[in-house]
Amino acid sequence: MTSTDTGVRTAVVTGAARGIGAAVAARLAADGFAVAAVDLEEAATLDTVSAIRAQGQPALGLGLDVSDADAVEAGVARVVEQLGPPTVLVNNAGITRDNLLFKMSVDDWDQVMNVHLRGSFLMSRAVQKHMVDARWGRIVNLSSVSALGNRGQANYAAAKAGLQGFTRTLAIELGPFGITANAIAPGFIATAMTEATAARVGVDWEEFQQQAAARIPVRRVGHPADVAQVVAFFVDERSSFVNGQILYLTGGPNI
Ligand code: NAP
DSSP states (O other): OOTTTTTOEEEEEESTTSHHHHHHHHHHHHTTEEEEEEESSGGGGHHHHHHHHHTTOOEEEEEOOTTOHHHHHHHHHHHHHHHOOEEEEEEOOOOOOOBOGGGOOHHHHHHHHIIIIIHHHHHHHHHHHHHHHHTOEEEEEEOOGGGGOOTTBHHHHHHHHHHHHHHHHHHHHHGGGTEEEEEEEESOBOSHHHHHHHHHHTOOHHHHHHHHHHHSTTSSOBOHHHHHHHHHHHHSGGGTTOOSOEEEESSSSOO
16 A cells, blocks of 8 residues: 555655754654655665654655666666555755865766756656646745855855756646746755855854854754745645745845
8 A cells, every 4th residue: 555545745855864854754753744865875764754653753864866867767666566656746955065266076966966967857757647636736946045155165056046947847838737846945954965065165064153153043954944945835735826936035035
């Protein structure tokens, strides 16, 4: 029996081993979804999978590279078989390879484009047919305030801006099938990714967060649960008229 037979709906979250993806997976489980947690290594998804099961929902950990077309097709086929056809997709997997333009290697550029853009394209293409069959679906892409330009992130900013155009286009193409596509563009969210940035610029992690919080109107940094809250809103049945939007999640109007 699949989760669909039991009335449970299935979500796929990429980059779900930790950080924002882990929080989104846990939130979707709390909201009643069976969840496939995708990350590079299946073993890395164990904690996330346990957290989903602890909420009484079916879970599947999948180790795959979202930029590998064959692996994505095979992974989504496993989701269908073990959890039922997915109707929610959160394209969250991401990496940074920061450097000033004159020092940025072709590999730094390609890796960032591959994970964010090619990965979101491949995952969305593999999952959309199940959403179209169901005449219902929700795609949420992780953009970033860096899409507006950020020193040292020419590759990442271009990828995150690209995801915004991708999101709007999916919204237009898939809207007639009851499928919405929206993006979240977070500012500072405290995760391993921002901790790595602190290390790169040589600032103590606690100090780095305090400095960021002082610049944010709500006087705190964001946390993965803040992003999960917005995902839950976009995914909600009642959000069917919210489509093609980019929500800047920054603790203030200043982005
Ligand atoms: P994170 O803690 O670094 O987690 C990202 C996860 O994605 C990691 O588990 C990573 O696996 C996985 N991943 C990387 N490449 C992958 C691939 N090719 N296939 C499958 N999984 C892959 O990052 P985060 O801070 O939670 O960020 C999540 C998303 O939000 C990213 O798209 C990021 O760009 C975006 N975002 C974050 C912030 C922020 O302030 N944190 C702000 C704006 C946007 P490994 O550990 O094995 O590398």
